[in-house]
Amino acid sequence: MTPIQKRFAAEMEPWEATDHRQRVAAKRRQRMRSLLLNSALRLLVENGTASPSIDDIISAARVSRGTFYKYFPSSDAILRELVEKIAEQWVQVADPIVCGHDDPAEHIARGIRLASILAIHQPAVAGILGRLGWAGYQAPNMLEFVRRDIEEGVRRNRFKRMPIALGFNIVAGAAMSAMHRMLETECRDDFSELAAAVALRALGVEEAAADAISRSPLDASEVLFDDLLAEAISDAP
Structure with a gap:
C-alpha cells in the first residue's frame, strides 16, 4: 500500500465506524417501531372494536411510555400509520384486479366486491379498515384509490x-355495508353484487348497466389477501 493509500485508509476509518454505528442505530429504531406497530395491531385484532390506548400498547410491547413517545406522539398517530400501511397493502393487491377493465364503473364495482372477499377471508383486516380506514382516519391511499375512478367516471360522463x-x-358506504353483511350467516350470496349495483346507480349509471357490471366475472381469489397484516408492517420505516 502506497503512502497515499495508507493516509486515505486512515482517514476513512472514522467515517466507516460512524457510518456503521448509524446503520446499527437505524436498524434498532426500525425494530422498535415495528414492535410498537405489531403490538398495536395485535391489540386491534384481539379487541375487535376497542382502539388500544398508549398504556395498552406499551404493556403489550413491554416498553416504557418514554420509548413510545420517541416514535409516536399519541395513540391516534400509531393507529393512523397502521391503518395507512394496511390500506396501502390492500390497494396494492386489489388495484391490478380493479384496473383490469377500462370502465371506471367496473372499477368501482370490483372494488366493492373485493372488499366483500376481504371480509370473508380476513375479517380482522376488514374490521380494522371498516372501523378506521374509511372513517375517521381517512387513509390517503384508500381515498386516492376511490377518488381516481370517481373523477374519471365524471370526466367521461359515466357518472353524474x-x-x-x-x-x-x-x-365507502356500499363497501362497508357489503363487508359487514357478508360476515352474517344469513346474508345472500350475491349481496356484494347488489351493493355494487346500488352504488353505481347512485353515481348515475343506468339500472340495467349497473346490474350487468356488478355481475360481471371477477377473477379474484380469497388467497389474494393472505398475510395482508404481516406484509403491512414488515417494512416499517
Whole structure:
C-alpha cells in the first residue's frame, strides 16, 4: 500500500465506524417501531372494536411510555400509520384486479366486491379498515384509490357530476355495508353484487348497466389477501 493509500485508509476509518454505528442505530429504531406497530395491531385484532390506548400498547410491547413517545406522539398517530400501511397493502393487491377493465364503473364495482372477499377471508383486516380506514382516519391511499375512478367516471360522463366527497361516501358506504353483511350467516350470496349495483346507480349509471357490471366475472381469489397484516408492517420505516 502506497503512502497515499495508507493516509486515505486512515482517514476513512472514522467515517466507516460512524457510518456503521448509524446503520446499527437505524436498524434498532426500525425494530422498535415495528414492535410498537405489531403490538398495536395485535391489540386491534384481539379487541375487535376497542382502539388500544398508549398504556395498552406499551404493556403489550413491554416498553416504557418514554420509548413510545420517541416514535409516536399519541395513540391516534400509531393507529393512523397502521391503518395507512394496511390500506396501502390492500390497494396494492386489489388495484391490478380493479384496473383490469377500462370502465371506471367496473372499477368501482370490483372494488366493492373485493372488499366483500376481504371480509370473508380476513375479517380482522376488514374490521380494522371498516372501523378506521374509511372513517375517521381517512387513509390517503384508500381515498386516492376511490377518488381516481370517481373523477374519471365524471370526466367521461359515466357518472353524474357531484362533489367528490359525496361520491366517495356512496362507494365507502356500499363497501362497508357489503363487508359487514357478508360476515352474517344469513346474508345472500350475491349481496356484494347488489351493493355494487346500488352504488353505481347512485353515481348515475343506468339500472340495467349497473346490474350487468356488478355481475360481471371477477377473477379474484380469497388467497389474494393472505398475510395482508404481516406484509403491512414488515417494512416499517
